[in-house]
Each structure stands twice: as structure tokens, then as C-alpha cells.
Amino acid sequence: MLYFNKYIKRKLFVLSGIIFISFGLVVFKFSFNPNSGVIKNVQAAVNGTIIKDSQHPNRMTYSGLSINGHPKPVLLCGPGDPEDFFYNNTSGNLDFLTTQRDAKTTYITAYLKDRCSGTCTPGTGSTLDQTLATWQGYLDELEDAGVTTVFFFYDDGVGLPSDWQTSVPKIVNKLKVRANGTQRKLLIWSVAEEYSEGLTQTQVANVAALIRQNDSEHIIGVHQLPGNQFDFNSNNNLSMFLMQINYDDINAMNTQVNAAWDNVNGNKILNMSENIDHALDDRTLVRQRNWAAVMGGASIVQVHQMGRASDPSVWNDPAKYSDCNNLTSFMEATRVNFMEPNNGLKSGTTEWVLAEAGYSYILYTRNGGNPGVTNMTAGNYDLTWLDAISGNKIMEVKSVGSGTQSFVKPVSFGNELVLYLVKTEGPTTTPVLKQGDANGDGLVNGIDFIIWLTHFAQTTTRKNLDGDFDGNGRVEVNDYSIWLNNY
Numbered sequence: 430m431l432y433f434n435k436y437i438k439r440k441l442f443v444l445s446g447i448i449f450i451s452f453g454l455v456v457f458k459f460s461f462n463p464n465s466g467v468i469k470n471v472q473a474a475v476n477g478t479i480i481k482d483s484q485h486p487n488r489m490t491y492s493g494l495s496i497n498g499h500p501k502p503v504l505l506c507g508p509g510d511p512e513d514f515f516y517n518n519t520s521g522n523l524d525f526l527t528t529q530r531d532a533k534t535t536y537i538t539a540y541l542k543d544r545c546s547g548t549c550t551p552g553t554g555s556t557l558d559q560t561l562a563t564w565q566g567y568l569d570e571l572e573d574a575g576v577t578t579v580f581f582f583y584d585d586g587v588g589l590p591s592d593w594q595t596s597v598p599k600i601v602n603k604l605k606v607r608a609n610g611t612q613r614k615l616l617i618w619s620v621a622e623e624y625s626e627g628l629t630q631t632q633v634a635n636v637a638a639l640i641r642q643n644d645s646e647h648i649i650g651v652h653q654l655p656g657n658q659f660d661f662n663s664n665n666n667l668s669m670f671l672m673q674i675n676y677d678d679i680n681a682m683n684t685q686v687n688a689a690w691d692n693v694n695g696n697k698i699l700n701m702s703e704n705i706d707h708a709l710d711d712r713t714l715v716r717q718r719n720w721a722a723v724m725g726g727a728s729i730v731q732v733h734q735m736g737r738a739s740d741p742s743v744w745n746d747p748a749k750y751s752d753c754n755n756l757t758s759f760m761e762a763t764r765v766n767f768m769e770p771n772n773g774l775k776s777g778t779t780e781w782v783l784a785e786a787g788y789s790y791i792l793y794t795r796n797g798g799n800p801g802v803t804n805m806t807a808g809n810y811d812l813t814w815l816d817a818i819s820g821n822k823i824m825e826v827k828s829v830g831s832g833t834q835s836f837v838k839p840v841s842f843g844n845e846l847v848l849y850l851v852k853t854e855g856p857t858t859t860p861v862l863k864q865g866d867a868n869g870d871g872l873v874n875g876i877d878f879i880i881w882l883t884h885f886a887q888t889t890t891r892k893n894l895d896g897d898f899d900g901n902g903r904v905e906v907n908d909y910s911i912w913l914n915n916y
Contacts, residue, residue, distance in 0.1 A: 488766040504760040506753035507534030508736025525738035527574035585623035657689040686725030700729040708735035724781035755820040777801030797844030801835030865915035
């Protein structure tokens with residue numbers, strides 16, 4: 430993780446660069462204030478493991494949990510520190526994250542280089558065993574408080590230790606479960622931070638394969654240097670692209686994350702895990718940058734320099750945590766996993782759009798007024814308004830016409846707001862193909878293998894129909910692996 434001031438960050442990384450129709454059918458309308466401890470209770474009560482959404486591999490769900498008839502989505506916003514959790518002021522940071530700030534994420538590293546005084550590794554042999562037993566207890570406390578641990582094996586610039594083939598399985602098998610032997614639920618693995626500073630792509634792939642051999646459930650990702658192009662789109666073990674997007678400008682953040690969404694082509698989860706010195710900005714910029722990333726397609730936003738008890742209090746303003754928690758609770762009550770960024774649908778004062786075209790939408794604006802969306806399908810819609818600053822919500826049901834529609838914001842709301850619209854009638858279901866199913870018969874069998882073999886080494890735009898199961902436009906060995914894993 431890089432540490433330098435905002436001026437240098439800008440010099441290095443920042444490039445310069447409608448009619449309202451209503452039939453008066455308001456079935457219900459009410460509002461509430463979130464600052465009552467409800468968010469913490471709801472989050473802490475989550476009892477499903479964070480897993481990749483089987484129908485939408487660029488999103489996550491809580492296993493076994495549903496909301497409004499569909500799997501409950503995972504969409505998190507919270508601290509992107511302290512990466513030195515295990516080595517500096519551990520008890521203070523643990524209390525800070527779990528009781529003082531109601532954090533929802535943390536970002537911690539096993540083999541640490543930055544902020545390390547002396548040797549910052551978990552050790553080897555029996556020392557490693559003892560260290561992992563202690564770490565297991567820390568992760569249990571974090572999970573009990575509803576904090577998701579994003580666990581990095583190697584810091585930037587750290588090479589593979591000589592015992593990696595034994596230490597990685599030990600770490601995984603110890604920490605994937607709680608001290609009582611039950612499965613850990615709020616955990617995501619990351620092979621490395623800024624991996625190319627210490628590891629080759631082959632080494633990353635080897636570590637990811639070893640993690641997967643020892644843990645079939647939890648999501649695995651890797652963090653890269655700044656950019657929106659993922660280096661591991663063809664690697665089935667690496668499901669999460671942990672991005673570093675170093676843009677201060679809000680619209681540039683949305684554009685960059687949206688570009689990453691396009692790059693992974695619906696196959697990888699996006700974690701906007703680092704925007705250098707993110708927490709150093711004022712509350713408004715931090716909040717708006719978080720929303721920019723989420724509306725661009727990110728499933729996690731981790732705020733760099735937030736989460737360390739010893740840092741200046743303004744970096745850890747409780748209001749910044751509250752803004753994150755409002756974002757999480759709002760988005761996890763939507764159909765966000767069915768949506769994709771589609772700013773081309775915006776109308777009125779809307780700035781950014783997530784859309785499940787013809788059925789559900791999320792609109793964001795900082796401009797107040799009447800946010801709108803184009804190409805709507807007529808029908809009755811449930812509307813949920815969120816005041817992004819106060820966290821207040823208002824819900825109503827309206828009958829909406831087709832085409833371009835706009836919606837009058839609640840008079841009590843400020844200009845920065847979010848609107849979730851979903852039709853009250855169920856969506857037209859589209860059969861979801863199993864991975865490895867080329868002919869769409871709902872089975873993964875020898876017929877699908879023959880289709881893959883027939884088109885092997887060819888380019889195609891027909892995706893699964895020609896055996897291109899990862900959708901990268903080529904029929905290759907990786908597609909065979911997808912077929913084999915689902916056979």
C-alpha cells in the first residue's frame with residue numbers, strides 16, 4: 430500500500446481530464462432514521478457465508494439467506510485498514526473496529542512490509558501454529574461484530590517465503606474455521622497486495638490454486654497496481670479483482686470502475702480496495718467516492734487509511750462509518766446482483782444508473798431535483814428513497830408509465846439521494862445456464878464436451894454455445910476446466 434500526500438497522488442495518478450407521470454396510486458409511505466443501532470444489529474446477525482453468486486459470478490451473496498425471494502446480496506463499504514492489524518496495537522484496533530466505530534470490513538496482512546518494525550511474519554513450524562491460533566481468535570471477534578476480514582497473504586514487495594507450500598495450507602485450514610470448528614462466514618482471501626511488486630503471475634496463480642485446494646468455499650482475489658484491467662480474467666480460482674483506483678474526481682472514479690466492470694465481462698467481483706488517502710478527504714468526498722465506485726459496479730469499497738485507532742480522528746470520523754453503513758444496508762436490500770451499470774439510461778438529474786432493464790433500477794444524484802430513467806416498462810413500482818447524508822428512507826408504491834420517467838424527490842431530502850425502483854410484479858425469468866452447459870439443456874455432460882472440443886482453439890462471439898464458458902471470446906483449455914469442474 431502506498432503512503433504519500435494528496436498532492437503527489439494527484440501529480441502521479443490523476444489524469445486531466447422529462448415529464449413526471451403519476452396516477453396518484455400511493456399505497457404506503459413512511460420514513461425512518463437509521464441512527465438507532467438497527468444497522469449494527471442487522472449486520473451482526475448475518476449468518477450466511479460470503480460466497481460468489483452462482484448466477485451472477487461478478488457478485489456475492491450470503492449463502493442460505495434470501496430477501497424478497499432472491500439470494501441476499503453482499504455489498505460492503507468500510508475500512509481499508511489497518512493492514513498492520515496483526516503487528517501494531519492489535520487490541521486497540523480490534524476494540525476500535527468492533528465497538529467504537531461499527532466497521533463492516535477490514536484489510537489485514539499476514540506477511541507485512543509497510544508499517545513493519547522488525548520481522549512481521551507469522552513464523553514457521555510450531556511458531557506458525559501458535560500465531561495462527563491467536564489470529565483465529567482475533568478473526569472470531571471481528572466476525573462476531575459483523576466485520577468482514579479481507580485477508581492478504583503477502584504485502585507489496587514481499588516475495589514467496591521458502592515454506593509457502595506448507596504455510597499457505599496451514600493458514601487457510603486454520604483461519605477458514607472459527608475456534609469452535611464451525612465455518613468462518615465473513616472472510617475473503619487475497620493472495621497479495623500490488624502483487625507484481627513481489628510475485629509473478631505464475632506465483633499468484635500457484636498460491637491461489639493452493640488456497641482453493643484447501644478451501645472450496647471462500648472467495649479468493651488479488652490486488653493490483655493502479656488500473657482497471659484485471660490480469661487474471663482467465664483464472665477460475667481468482668474470483669475477485671481488488672482494484673487500486675487513484676482518482677480524486679468523483680466522476681472519474683465511476684468511469685474507472687465501470688471500465689473494470691467491462692473488462693472482467695461479468696465474471697469477476699470488483700473490490701475498490703484502495704484509493705490512496707481516501708479517508709483523508711472530508712466526509713462528503715469520501716461518501717460520494719464510495720457511491721461512485723458502487724454505482725460503477727463495485728461490490729466492496731474499502732476506504733484507505735480508515736480503521737486504524739492511532740490515526741487522526743478526522744480520518745475515522747464516525748459519520749464516515751455511518752455513511753458506509755447506510756450504503757451497505759440500502760444496497761443489500763435491493764436486486765443489485767441482477768443489475769449492471771448503465772448510465773446511458775439516465776434522465777433528469779440522475780448521474781449514475783444501475784439497471785436490471787425493464788424491472789429494477791438504482792439511481793444516484795447529487796443534484797436533487799427530479800431523478801429519472803429512460804426506457805421504463807409500465808407498471809406498479811416499489812420506490813425506496815435514501816437521503817445519502819442523513820440515512821433517512823422513504824418508501825412508496827407508484828403506478829408508472831412506459832418510456833422516460835422522472836420522480837419527485839421527497840421534500841425533506843437534501844440534494845444527494847438514491848432511488849431504488851422495482852416492479853411489484855415478478856420479473857420474466859430467463860433460464861440461467863450452468864457453467865459448462867453448452868447446449869442449454871440444464872446438464873453438464875459429454876455432449877457439452879464434444880461442443881467444446883469441436884470449437885477448440887477457435888475465436889467466437891457465441892460464448893457457451895461454442896464452448897467458450899468464460900466468455901473471453903476464445904475456446905481454450907480454461908473452458909475445458911470449467912466444464913470439468915461442473916461435470
